Amino acid sequence: MLSDLYTDGVLDAAAAIPPARRLDAPQASATKVSRVCGSEVTVDLSLDEGAVSEFAMEAKACALGQASASILARNIFGAQADDLFTLRDEMRAMLKDGGTPPGGERWRDLAMLAPIREFPQRHASTLLVFEAVCACLNEIRSASDNA
Numbered sequence: 001m002l003s004d005l006y007t008d009g010v011l012d013a014a015a016a017i018p019p020a021r022r023l024d025a026p027q028a029s030a031t032k033v034s035r036v037c038g039s040e041v042t043v044d045l046s047l048d049e050g051a052v053s054e055f056a057m058e059a060k061a062c063a064l065g066q067a068s069a070s071i072l073a074r075n076i077f078g079a080q081a082d083d084l085f086t087l088r089d090e091m092r093a094m095l096k097d098g099g100t101p102p103g104g105e106r107w108r109d110l111a112m113l114a115p116i117r118e119f120p121q122r123h124a125s126t127l128l129v130f131e132a133v134c135a136c137l138n139e140i141r142s143a144s145d146n147a
Contacts, residue, residue, distance in 0.1 A: 014066035030135035045136035065125035
């Protein structure tokens with residue numbers, strides 16, 4: 001039932017998404033698009049000593065994609081790169097394999113997205129921001145490895 005999906009918490013998170021913006025000189029940028037619904041998220045990211053120091057995004061997504069992007073954007077500053085890869089994997093597992101929501105104080109609000117697991121056609125848009133962040137992290141690592 002769609003009312004299980006679009007809860008007040010999800011709609012509030014989607015409405016609280018930060019204004020779209022881009023960084024002038026990010027270390028990496030990535031855009032991810034859902035082939036299912038056309039949602040699109042672009043992320044700009046910079047790290048300082050392995051932790052997120054700058055972050056900006058543009059999210060042209062459904063309420064679920066906006067909710068996940070909003071929660072991530074409010075909590076990403078200071079997060080370590082390795083923790084963000086783990087977060088993406090935990091979100092995938094939560095949605096696709098019935099896993100538990102990501103733990104810890106920083107990511108606790110992501111638990112409200114757990115009901116999306118019952119709607120596989122909505123997984124891609126919900127995961128876009130996590131995939132874009134990890135694509136940026138891979139780009140930064142690759143540039144560092146080639147430096």
